[in-house]
Amino acid sequence: xxCILVLxxxxxxxxxxGVARFExxxxxxxxxYDENRLPDAIAGWQALADEGQxxxxxxxxxxxxxxxxxxxxAAILAYRRAQRLAPRDPDIRANLGFAAQSAGIELPxxxxxxxxxxxxxxxEWLGFGGVCFWLLAGALAAWILWPRFRFVARxxxxxxxxxxxxxxxxxxxxxxxxxxxxxxxxLAGQKVLSSPLETATxxxxxxxxxxxxxxxxxxxxxxxxxxxxxxxxPAAALAPVR
Amino acid sequence: xxxxxxPDPRGLVPRVNQVxxxxxxxxxxxxxxxxxxxxxxxxxxxxxxxxxFALSARAMDVxxxxxxxxxxxxxxxxxxxxxxxxxxxPNVDFPQIPGLQITGTGQQMQFGxxxxxxxxxxxxxxxxxxxxxxxxxxxxxxxxxxxxPEVALEVRAPNGNASATNEMIFAxxxxxxxxxxxxxxxxxxxxxxxxxxxxxTRDVNLLGGFPESGFVIGNFEELQMVREEVGGQFYNLRRFxxxxxxxxxxxxxxxxxxxxxxxxxxxxxQRRDPFGFFDPFGGPSATPVTLxxxxxxxxxxxxxxxxxxxxxxxxxxxxxxxMDVRPRELKVGEPITVSLxxxxxxxxxxxxxxxxxxxxxxxxxxxxxxxxxxxxxxESGAKIFEQVVIPRSDAxxxxxxxxxxxxxxxxxxxxxxxxxxxxxxxxxxxxxxxxLLLQVPGGAAAGGGSLVLxxxxxxxxxxxxxxxxxxxxxxxxxxxIAxxxxxxxxxxxxxxxxxxxxxxxxxxxxxxxxxxxxxxxxxxxxxEAALKESAAPAAVFSALAAAAxxxxxxxxxxxxxxxxxxxxxxxxxxxxxxxxxxxxxxxxFALSDxxxxxxxxxxxxxxxxxxxxxxxxxxxxxxxxxx
Numbered sequence: 071x072x073c074i075l076v077l078x079x080x081x082x083x084x085x086x087x088g089v090a091r092f093e094x095x096x097x098x099x100x101x102x103y104d105e106n107r108l109p110d111a112i113a114g115w116q117a118l119a120d121e122g123q124x125x126x127x128x129x130x131x132x133x134x135x136x137x138x139x140x141x142x143x144a145a146i147l148a149y150r151r152a153q154r155l156a157p158r159d160p161d162i163r164a165n166l167g168f169a170a171q172s173a174g175i176e177l178p179x180x181x182x183x184x185x186x187x188x189x190x191x192x193x194e195w196l197g198f199g200g201v202c203f204w205l206l207a208g209a210l211a212a213w214i215l216w217p218r219f220r221f222v223a224r225x226x227x228x229x230x231x232x233x234x235x236x237x238x239x240x241x242x243x244x245x246x247x248x249x250x251x252x253x254x255x256x257l258a259g260q261k262v263l264s265s266p267l268e269t270a271t272x273x274x275x276x277x278x279x280x281x282x283x284x285x286x287x288x289x290x291x292x293x294x295x296x297x298x299x300x301x302x303x304p305a306a307a308l309a310p311v312r
Numbered sequence: 313x314x315x316x317x318x319p320d321p322r323g324l325v326p327r328v329n330q331v332x333x334x335x336x337x338x339x340x341x342x343x344x345x346x347x348x349x350x351x352x353x354x355x356x357x358x359x360x361x362x363x364x365f366a367l368s369a370r371a372m373d374v375x376x377x378x379x380x381x382x383x384x385x386x387x388x389x390x391x392x393x394x395x396x397x398x399x400x401x402p403n404v405d406f407p408q409i410p411g412l413q414i415t416g417t418g419q420q421m422q423f424g425x426x427x428x429x430x431x432x433x434x435x436x437x438x439x440x441x442x443x444x445x446x447x448x449x450x451x452x453x454x455x456x457x458x459x460x461p462e463v464a465l466e467v468r469a470p471n472g473n474a475s476a477t478n479e480m481i482f483a484x485x486x487x488x489x490x491x492x493x494x495x496x497x498x499x500x501x502x503x504x505x506x507x508x509x510x511x512x513t514r515d516v517n518l519l520g521g522f523p524e525s526g527f528v529i530g531n532f533e534e535l536q537m538v539r540e541e542v543g544g545q546f547y548n549l550r551r552f553x554x555x556x557x558x559x560x561x562x563x564x565x566x567x568x569x570x571x572x573x574x575x576x577x578x579x580x581x582q583r584r585d586p587f588g589f590f591d592p593f594g595g596p597s598a599t600p601v602t603l604x605x606x607x608x609x610x611x612x613x614x615x616x617x618x619x620x621x622x623x624x625x626x627x628x629x630x631x632x633x634x635m636d637v638r639p640r641e642l643k644v645g646e647p648i649t650v651s652l653x654x655x656x657x658x659x660x661x662x663x664x665x666x667x668x669x670x671x672x673x674x675x676x677x678x679x680x681x682x683x684x685x686x687x688x689x690x691e692s693g694a695k696i697f698e699q700v701v702i703p704r705s706d707a708x709x710x711x712x713x714x715x716x717x718x719x720x721x722x723x724x725x726x727x728x729x730x731x732x733x734x735x736x737x738x739x740x741x742x743x744x745x746x747x748l749l750l751q752v753p754g755g756a757a758a759g760g761g762s763l764v765l766x767x768x769x770x771x772x773x774x775x776x777x778x779x780x781x782x783x784x785x786x787x788x789x790x791x792x793i794a795x796x797x798x799x800x801x802x803x804x805x806x807x808x809x810x811x812x813x814x815x816x817x818x819x820x821x822x823x824x825x826x827x828x829x830x831x832x833x834x835x836x837x838x839x840e841a842a843l844k845e846s847a848a849p850a851a852v853f854s855a856l857a858a859a860a861x862x863x864x865x866x867x868x869x870x871x872x873x874x875x876x877x878x879x880x881x882x883x884x885x886x887x888x889x890x891x892x893x894x895x896x897x898x899x900x901f902a903l904s905d906x907x908x909x910x911x912x913x914x915x916x917x918x919x920x921x922x923x924x925x926x927x928x929x930x931x932x933x934x935x936x937x938x939x
Contacts, residue, residue, distance in 0.1 A: 089779050096775045103772060122780055127773040137769055140675050140704070161770040168769050174678050174700075200796075207799045214803070214810050258670065258678070277678035 092123055096131075103135055111135040126156035133165060142173045143256035143309075146279040150254060150311045154247075157189050173279030178252070184243060187236075192244040199237030206230040253284040253294060253308040262301035266291035273301045284310060373397060374451055378436065378463045385441050385469050385480050386510055388576055388599045390417075391434040393460075399423075401430035411479070412444045412465070413437045413601055437574065437599045438467040440479045481506045483570050483603040491611035494561050495628040495659040496721045497691045500529065500554045504572060504603065505540070505547040513573030513598045516552065521568030521605070530555040530687065555691055557659055561614035567607035573598030615719050619726050623666060627718035629658010633665060635731035637711055644741040648701045650711070652679060655694035658718065661686040666714040667699050673708040676701050703738045710735045821869040828866035832931050835859030839924050849915045853907040856927045860900070863931055867939060877901035887937045896930055 099114025115132035118124075133148030149166035156162060170177050180188065190198070209230055213223040260280075261272035266288055274296060276282065282294040282303070291302045373396040378389055391414070395401045399421070406414045413436070420431045438444060447462035486501040500522075506512055522529060532552040540549045558564075575598045615628065636651040652665040667679040679699035686693035701711065713732035720727050816823045839855035842848065865875045868883060881901075884894055900923070907915075915923075 088781075092779045093775050100772055123776075125776045125780065127776045131772045134769060134772055140670075161773065165769045172677070174680055203796060204799070207803060210803055211806055214807050275678070 092118060092121075096128070099131065099135075103131070103138070106138075108135050108139040112139065124151065124155075126152045126159060126162065129155070130159075130162055130165070133169070137165070137169055137172075142169055142279040143254055145169045146173065146175075146281065147254040147256070147309050147311060150252065150281065154311060155191055155193070157191055169279065174277050175280045178281050178283070187240040187243045188247075190240055192241065195237050195240035195244065199234060199241060202230050202234040202237055206234055248312065251284055251310040251312055253282050253292065253303075253310050255280045255282065255303070255307055256309050257307040260303055260307045262294060262296065262299060262303055264301055266293075266302040270302070274299050276303070281311075282308070284308060374458050374460060376447065376460045376463065378446065378465055381463065381465050383438065383465065383467045385438060385467055385507075386574065386576070389436040389465060391436055391446070391463075393432045393434070394429055395431075396429045397427050398430055399428050401432060404432055406434070406446065409444055409446065411438060411440045411442060412446075413439065414446075415600060435599055436465060437601055438465070439481055439601070441467050441469040443467075479505075480510055481512075481572075481574065481601060481603065483605045485566065485568060485605045485608055487566070487608055487610055491613050492558065493613045493628055493719065493721045494558050494615055495626060495662060497555055497557050497629070497658060500556050501535075502532070502552045502568065502570065502605065504550045504552075504570060505542060506550075506574075508539075508546060508548055510548075511575040512550070513575065515573065516550075517571040519569040519571055519602070522566055523564045526558060526560045526562070526564070528557045528559065530690075558612040561612045564610045564612065565607060566610050568605045570603045570605065571600055572603065574601050616724075621715075621717035621726055621728055623715055623728075624717040624719070624726065625664045625666075627658060627663035627716070628721060629656055629660070629663075629718060630720055630722070630727075631656030631658060631660075631663065631716065631718045631729070633714075633716040633729045633731055635714060635734070637732075637734040637736075640735065641737040641739075642703070643739045644703050644706055646702070646741075648674075648703070648711070648736070650679075650699040650701055652697040652699065652714070653694060654697075654716070656718075657692040658721075660690060660693040660695060663695070663718065665695070665697050666716050667697070668701055668711065668714070673705050674701050674703050674711075703736070706738045706740045708736055708738045824866040824869050828863050829931075829935060831866055832859045832863035835862055836924065836928050836931075839927075843917065843920050843924065847917045847920060849907045849920060852920045852924065853904045856900070856923065857904045857908060859927060859931065860904075863934070867934070877905075883939050884934070884937070887939050889933070889937055893930060893933055896926060900927060900930070 095114050095118055099111045099118075102108070102110035102114060112132065112135045115128050115135060118128045119132060129148045129152035133145045133152060136142075136145035136148055146166065146169050149162055149169060152162045153159070153166055167177070187195075206227060209223050209227045213220055213227060216223075255276050255278055258278040260276050260278075262274040262276055262282075263270040264273050265271075276296065280296065282296045284292050285295055285300070286293040287305065288302075290305050292305045292308055294301060294303050294308070375394045375396070376391070377394075378391045380389055383389055393404060401419065403416065405416070415435045415437070417433045417435050420433065422429050422431070436444075436446075444465045444467065445462055446465065447460050449460040451458035451460060482505050484503045484505065486499075486503065488498045492498040502518070504512065504516065518532065532554045535551040535553055538549050538551070540547055632655050634653045634655075636653075638649055638651075642648065650668065652667065654660070654663055654665045665679070668674070668676040670676050677700040679697040681695060681697050683696050686695060711732060711734045713730050715728050715730040717726055717728045719725075816826065835855050835858045839852050839859065842851035842855055845851075860880070861872070861875045864870070864880050864883075865872060868875075868879075870879075877898075881894060881897060884897065903923075
C-alpha cells in the first residue's frame with residue numbers, strides 16, 4: 071500500500087520544464103490582457119486549455135478575455151467550464167452571473183439536491199468517495215477481525231456506506247452531465263426548431279450565451295432542452311460544457 | 313352567457329348502435345315498411361337499426377308508448393319503451409327522424425308481484441310542425457321477432473296551422489366572404505334562429521366541428537340579439553362570434569353543432585305563477601336540442617411568395633412601427649436602450665419587430681419583449697421590445713434605420729415601414745472599450761426596471777499553484793481501478809480466513825481432521841530418517857506406528873490411548889475399504905506389534921523401504937476414504 075501511495079504521489083508532479091512553459095504562457099496571456107491585446111490573451115489561455123491545462127484559473131481568465139472581447143457565448147462557455155471544476159468559487163460564480171445578465175439569459179435552475187451535489191466538483195467527489203471507500207474497507211476489516219468492537223464498527227460502517235453513497239450520487243450526476251452535457255449557444259439569432267430541418271417551425275428564440283441541455287446528436291443537428299421546451303439547434307451553434 | 317366547447321360530442325349522445333360493444337346476445341331492431349302519412353312520413357323509409365344488449369334468454373315482452381301524442385310546437389312528449397320480465401335493459405337509440413329529436417332521459421326499474429320490468433324513457437321534441445310516425449320496428453332477439461307498433465305524433469304550429477313548415481329553431485354558420493390568408497385574423501359567427509315564441513336557455517354548448525389543428529380560435533362572445541326574416545317568417549337571432557387565425561393554407565371542412573335548451577311553454581306558464589318563487593327548485597325545465605349547422609368549406613390562402621421583402625417575418629395585417637433611442641449622448645461602453653413598438657391590426661402576437669445586429673461600431677444584445685403579451689387571437693394590439701446596444705467606438709455617429717415588413721390582406725400586397733436613423737454623440741471612455749455598465753431591460757429586476765450589477769467583472773486569477781501532468785488521471789486510472797478492486801477481494805479473503813480460523817478454534821474434530829495428514833507426513837519422514845540412520849526395524853516401525861496412530865487419532869478425533877488396530881480396521885471396513893487394503897493394514901499392525909514389542913523379526917533395508925512406502929500408500933488411500 072505504501073508503495074502505491076508513493077507511486078501516486080510521484081506521478082502527480084509535472085515535469086519542471088513543462089511547468090515553466092505553462093507559467094510563462096499564463097503570464098504572457100495575463101500581460102496581453104492587461105494591455106488590451108485580447109486576441110493574444112485568448113490565444114494564450116486557449117493554448118493552455120488545449121494542452122490539457124483546462125484548470126479553473128485558466129478557464130476563468132479565458133472567460134474574462136472573451137467577455138472583454140465582446141464574445142459573450144465563448145465567455146459563458148469558459149466560465150461554465152471553470153465552474154464545473156470549481157463550483158464554489160465566488161469569482162467564477164460572479165462573472166458567470168454577470169455575463170449571463172449581459173447576454174440576457176437565465177442560468178439553468180436545478181433541484182435542491184442536485185444543486186447541492188453539483189456544488190462539489192467531480193474531482194472532489196472522487197477524492198471524498200475514495201477516502202470513504204478505504205475507511206469503509208477498514209471498518210469492514212475491523213468488523214471481521216475484532217468482533218468485540220463491532221458495536222463501534224457497525225455504526226461506522228453504516229455512516230461510511232451512506233457517505234460513499236452520497237459520493238456515488240455526486241459522481242453519477244457529473245457522469246450524467248458528461249453524457250448529456252450542457253451546451254452554450256455560440257451564435258446570435260438562433261431559434262430552437264421543432265424538428266431537425268431548416269424549414270421546421272421555430273419554437274423558441276435563444277440568445278447568444280444561452281445554456282441548454284444537449285440531449286441527442288443527429289448529424290449537424292442537436293436536440294436540446296431549455297426549460298420546458300425541447301427542440302433542435304444546429305450543432306455548429308452549440309459548444310458543449312466539458 | 314355560457315358558451316362551452318365540448319370536444320367529443322359522441323360522449324354526450326346515448327351510446328347505441330355500436331354492435332359488439334355490448335355483451336352477447338345481440339338483438340336487432342328492424343324498421344317495418346309503412347305507408348306514407350303526410351310530409352314527415354318520408355321517415356318511414358328509414359333503414360335498419362341495429363343495437364345490442366344483454367338480456368336473459370327467457371320469453372320477453374316489449375311495449376312502446378308516447379304521451380301526449382298531440383302537441384303544440386315547442387312542447388315535449390315522452391316516449392317509454394318497456395321490457396317486461398327482465399331485470400336489465402340496454403340503451404336503445406332510435407333512427408333519425410328529420411325534424412324530430414329523440415333524446416334518452418333515463419331508465420326505470422320496477423319489481424313487484426307482477427314481475428320485473430325495465431322502462432327506457434325518451435324526450436321527443438319536434439323542431440317543426442307536422443305529423444311524425446315512430447315505428448313500426450321489429451326487435452330481433454336470438455331469432456325471436458318482437459313487434460313494436462307504430463306511434464304517430466302530431467305537432468301543430470302555435471297559430472294552429474298544422475300545414476306550416478317553418479322550422480322552430482335552427483343554426484347557421486357565417487364565414488368570411490373572401491377566403492382569408494394564413495395568419496389573417498377573421499370572424500366566425502354562429503347564429504341560432506328561433507321563432508319569437510320559443511324561449512331558449514342562456515347556456516349554449518358548441519359540440520366541436522372545427523378543425524382540430526391548424527387554427528387558433530378564440531373564445532366565442534355573444535353579440536346583441538337581432539331579428540331576421542327567413543322564408544317569410546321572423547326569427548330571433550342569437551349570434552356568437554369568435555376571432556380565428558389559420559396557421560396553414562388549405563381547404564378545411566367546418567361542420568359545427570350546437571346544443572341549446574328549449575324551455576317548455578307549459579313550464580313557462582308555471583314560472584309566471586306568482587307563488588312560484590316559494591319553490592327553491594322551481595326553475596323551468598328545458599329540453600336540450602342539438603342543432604346541426606350546415607357544413608361549410610373554409611379556404612385559407614397562402615401568403616404570396618412574389619414580392620416578399622427580405623426582412624419579412626410573418627406579420628399579416630396593418631401595422632405601425634415606431635422606435636425610440638435613449639440616451640443619444642453617451643460614452644463608449646455605456647448602453648443605449650432602443651424601444652421598438654409595433655402596433656396595429658392583425659396577428660400582433662406572432663409578429664416580430666426588426667432589431668439591430670452586431671456591427672463593428674456597436675454591440676447589440678437580443679431584443680426582449682416588455683409589457684403584456686397580446687392574446688394569440690387578438691385582432692389588434694401592440695407589442696413593445698427593448699434592445700440594448702453598446703457603442704464600441706466613439707466613431708459611432710448614428711444608429712441606422714430599421715425596416716418592418718408586413719402583408720396587408722386587404723390590399724393583397726406587402727408593405728414596409730421604417731423608423732430611424734437616429735443620430736448619436738458618443739464620447740471616448742476613460743476606461744477604454746472594456747468598461748461596460750450593464751443595464752439589461754427585462755432582467756432579473758422586479759418590475760421591469762434596469763438592474764445594475766456593478767461596474768465590471770472580477771479581475772484575472774493568478775496562475776494555478778499546480779499544473780496538470782500530461783495524461784495525469786487517465787494514465788493512473790487502470791492502477792487506481794486495480795487498487796480499489798483489490799480491496800473487496802482482500803476483504804473477502806480476510807472474511808473467509810477469519811471464518812476458518814474461528815471454526816478451527818471452536819471445532820476440535822475439524823481442527824484434528826485438518827491436522828491428520830500433516831502429522832502422518834511428519835512421522836513418515838521420521839521413519840525415513842530412522843531408516844537412513846540405522847535401518848533398525850524397531851525404530852522404523854515405531855515411527856510408522858506413530859504415523860498410523862497419529863493419523864487415525866486426529867482423523868477420528870480419538871484420544872491417544874483409544875487408537876487401536878481393531879478400531880481402525882473396523883472403521884475402514886465400515887468405510888468400504890477394499891479387502892487388499894484391509895489385509896495390508898492387518899499385516900502392518902501385526903508386524904508392527906511384533907517388531908516393537910517382541911523384536912523378533914529380521915527385516916532388510918529393502919523390506920523396511922517397502923513398508924514405508926506401503927504405509928504411505930495406505931495412508932493416502934485412507935485420506936480419500938470417508939471414515
